[in-house]
Amino acid sequence: MVELKANKIGFRYGGTKKWILKNLSISLKDNQVKGLIGESGGGKSTLCKILAGYEGNFEGELKIDKLNTNDSKFNQVQLIFQHPERTMNPKWKMKQSLDESWEVSDDILEKFGIKKSWLNRWPNELSGGELQRFSIIRALNPKTKFLIADEITTMLDAVTQVQIWKLLLSMAKERKIGILVVSHDKELVNEICDEVVYLDDINHDIKYNL
Amino acid sequence: MSFDKERFKSPYSFLFGSMNLRTKTLLIISLVGLILFAIVVNSLFINVDNITTNFSIKNSQPSLQHPFGTDWMGRDMFIRTMKGLGLSVIIGAMASILSTMIAIFLALSSTLGKYFDHCVSGVTNLFLSIPHILLIILISISLGGGIIGVVVGVSLTHWIPLTRVLRAEIKQINTSTYVKLSKNFGRTKWWIAKNHLLPLLIPQIVLGTILIFPHAIMHEASVTFLGFGLSPHEPAIGIILSESMKYLSNGAWWLAFFPGLSLLIIVLLFDLIGDNLQRLLDPTQANE
Numbered sequence: 057m058v059e060l061k062a063n064k065i066g067f068r069y070g071g072t073k074k075w076i077l078k079n080l081s082i083s084l085k086d087n088q089v090k091g092l093i094g095e096s097g098g099g100k101s102t103l104c105k106i107l108a109g110y111e112g113n114f115e116g117e118l119k120i121d122k123l124n125t126n127d128s129k130f131n132q133v134q135l136i137f138q139h140p141e142r143t144m145n146p147k148w149k150m151k152q153s154l155d156e157s158w159e160v161s162d163d164i165l166e167k168f169g170i171k172k173s174w175l176n177r178w179p180n181e182l183s184g185g186e187l188q189r190f191s192i193i194r195a196l197n198p199k200t201k202f203l204i205a206d207e208i209t210t211m212l213d214a215v216t217q218v219q220i221w222k223l224l225l226s227m228a229k230e231r232k233i234g235i236l237v238v239s240h241d242k243e244l245v246n247e248i249c250d251e252v253v254y255l256d257d258i259n260h261d262i263k264y265n266l
Numbered sequence: 267m268s269f270d271k272e273r274f275k276s277p278y279s280f281l282f283g284s285m286n287l288r289t290k291t292l293l294i295i296s297l298v299g300l301i302l303f304a305i306v307v308n309s310l311f312i313n314v315d316n317i318t319t320n321f322s323i324k325n326s327q328p329s330l331q332h333p334f335g336t337d338w339m340g341r342d343m344f345i346r347t348m349k350g351l352g353l354s355v356i357i358g359a360m361a362s363i364l365s366t367m368i369a370i371f372l373a374l375s376s377t378l379g380k381y382f383d384h385c386v387s388g389v390t391n392l393f394l395s396i397p398h399i400l401l402i403i404l405i406s407i408s409l410g411g412g413i414i415g416v417v418v419g420v421s422l423t424h425w426i427p428l429t430r431v432l433r434a435e436i437k438q439i440n441t442s443t444y445v446k447l448s449k450n451f452g453r454t455k456w457w458i459a460k461n462h463l464l465p466l467l468i469p470q471i472v473l474g475t476i477l478i479f480p481h482a483i484m485h486e487a488s489v490t491f492l493g494f495g496l497s498p499h500e501p502a503i504g505i506i507l508s509e510s511m512k513y514l515s516n517g518a519w520w521l522a523f524f525p526g527l528s529l530l531i532i533v534l535l536f537d538l539i540g541d542n543l544q545r546l547l548d549p550t551q552a553n554e
Contacts, residue, residue, distance in 0.1 A: 110446055130452030142443040147465055156461075157451050197451070
């Protein structure tokens with residue numbers, strides 16, 4: 057079993073004195089779907105960036121049990137962003153963006169409802185929901201062990217939302233990927249997660265100004 | 267409401283008709299490029315020694331045999347002007363390519379670290395604060411004038427706008443989410459530079475080089491006109507113009523008018539290429 061552990065994380069943006077996260081600990085096992093609920097502006101996205109290695113200047117420690125990784129450079133924790141259009145190079149066709157991560161087989165594309173003709177389009181020719189499917193597939197690299205899903209389905213309609221989550225959960229189970237579902241949508245989180253934590257509870261030092 | 271087609275008609279519609287805007291832009295670029303290329307090739311075949319002096323036709327006005335007139339030694343001004351234009355374009359090309367290389371080098375080194383970045387912006391601001399023409403004259407004199415002096419002088423002063431554009435562009439791309447994501451996918455810096463940065467920068471580099479051209483040509487001519495540039499036996503436009511000054515009071519207006527006008531046309535042609543290329547490479551700015 058592989059585990060992602062964050063111990064006593066503290067973070068403030070450069071130059072400011074106000075702590076956003078303080079003494080925060082969270083862990084995620086593979087095979088586990090954990091929900092994280094928090095207010096907007098509470099530091100959810102910042103925590104996601106720290107967990108996925110996008111933000112280096114934090115206090116505390118981040119530990120991942122390393123298992124059979126040949127490619128040490130590939131980050132086993134992949135973050136799926138809220139805004140997929142920012143994660144694609146605007147001058148690359150979708151095919152090239154997909155290949156940047158891994159070579160995706162046709163049946164996975166089909167499962168996610170991606171039409172073949174979309175592969176030859178530019179990112180600005182697809183809608184946010186269509187782009188989000190691409191960014192989810194990109195994050196599902198065979199080497200990925202943990203997924204941080206930061207409000208990934210907020211721009212999708214209810215039907216597509218269900219469809220995408222079903223697929224993502226089944227693939228995660230198959231590949232033993234742990235997912236951290238970050239959202240402010242309690243219903244969604246309660247529906248799909250084994251365990252739910254509230255950001256206020258694990259980040260209480262901030263809440264009570266300790 | 268019906269679409270009023272007349273209102274949105276381009277003023278050049280009689281020339282190109284209902285052609286696609288992209289095709290039209292490409293056509294303009296290739297036509298102008300061809301003209302400039304022809305001028306350079308033509309000037310290479312003009313031998314300066316063959317511009318014969320013929321005192322029987324000295325100081326003659328523009329005519330069919332001598333469209334630009336002749337000078338005080340009876341030399342045909344049209345041939346001299348064509349030779350000078352070719353020289354101007356060649357010097358402009360050398361200077362703008364050198365400037366572009368300096369700009370790329372400085373923009374890339376500004377990404378190496380904070381200290382390098384401060385150095386590059388400091389040097390940029392330093393060069394911005396000195397008037398171009400002064401700096402070109404100083405550099406040209408210190409290098410002993412001639413083609414080398416002018417080319418080095420012009421290229422050492424014209425890299426500034428392109429450097430700033432490239433530096434800003436690289437910064438923007440490097441902080442973008444897709445580059446960070448690429449690093450998370452395990453891609454190396456070199457891979458990112460080759461696949462993300464370069465394709466996004468090439469349009470700016472090409473455009474920057476072409477937009478330096480007109481400036482380089484004008485500065486070459488003005489420095490030469492002031493006597494700090496090319497040597498007097500070279501048939502450059504600047505030399506022709508400064509020589510003609512002595513004969514202007516005698517009424518020989520054609521000595522300055524036609525070479526000056528041709529230089530202006532060349533500069534405008536380069537500007538036309540630059541404008542159209544910008545439209546082609548960056549369609550979102552086409553309406554500005």
